[in-house]
Amino acid sequence: MLSIASWKRPEIAIDFGSANLRIVRRDAGLIFNEPSLCCFADFKTMPRLVAAGTAAQAMVDRTPGKMTVRRPLRRGVLQDIHTASELLRYAVGAALGRRLSRKSRALIGVPADATQAECRALLTAADDAGLRAAQLVPEPFAAAVGAGVRVHEPRGALIVECGAGITEVAVLSLGGMCVTRSVRVGGAALDQAITDYLHFEHKMLIGRQTAERIKKGYTERRCRQEALEVKGRSLVSMGPHSLRIDAAELDHVIGKHAARITETIGEVLNGTPPELSRDLHMDGILLTGGSAATPRLREMIEQHTGLPVKIADDPSLCVAQGLHRLLQD
């Protein structure tokens, strides 16, 4: 990873997530925020981009045989360089216009524990998309900056960046990361757990977008303990079907998912030097990322660690906002 201080000022920064791609410009802030998706025709033979971002999301699980919707990242890391460079080219073009995009230098967020091969793949995709000399920034660091943590002070701060594909836990102090761990689960794994639960317990098939809608609906209704209506296909009658599920049923699914995250936080706390631990006891834990709002996650972290837990303002935008501040430094 290159040092930010050695960088000739980049003009844009990219939060390239498993679920969403966000671009910020130094002088204008957030200028692009769309799903990380591309739809191709004839992907295996001669791939042709049909749609990207929001337009591609409308096509998920609705494509005919010749078309396929692809995600460039899975579990926080790049899996498909071609799709990634197509999406970056589309996003940078949409955000900046074609002429400008070809000359742009960029800062790109990357998981703190990404391997060298994963970092190289991301840089190759950026280069293929026409971006010059991209520089990588660890996402938990960017998230902390975006959430307003004074990262350069000699004081420990514990950040849990809860994304769609990966959850990263980091203790920061003096402008660096002292202890980091990640677990390759996030909001997408929770959507899958909800899908599996309905399949096995209610004999009902639902799509990925429905699972995500159920999760978000549950976030809103849980405090009122309201039941949720779910629509899908019955595995018994094989036809369209709807049913009502109680918030308590989803509590159980979410509890199992959140346990993997609390375990990772426990490992980080166990590996944190005593002076930093003292700071964490006073300041608690800060949750960032779109999945920070997941019900029970905050409660379970509080119960498991005994530390106070806060959710950042606009948690899903913390990485992008942090990258924006780093562009201005």
Ligand SMILES: Nc1ncnc2c1ncn2[C@@H]1O[C@H](COP(=O)(O)OP(=O)(O)OP(=O)(O)O)[C@@H](O)[C@H]1O
């Ligand atoms: N209100 C909500 N309740 C629960 N989950 C939510 C809510 N809003 C968004 N999410 C989830 O947040 C995730 C997206 O968060 P974010 O944009 O931070 O991820 P990302 O940066 O694309 O992923 P990653 O960093 O893991 O690669 C999705 O899984 C989405 O379902």
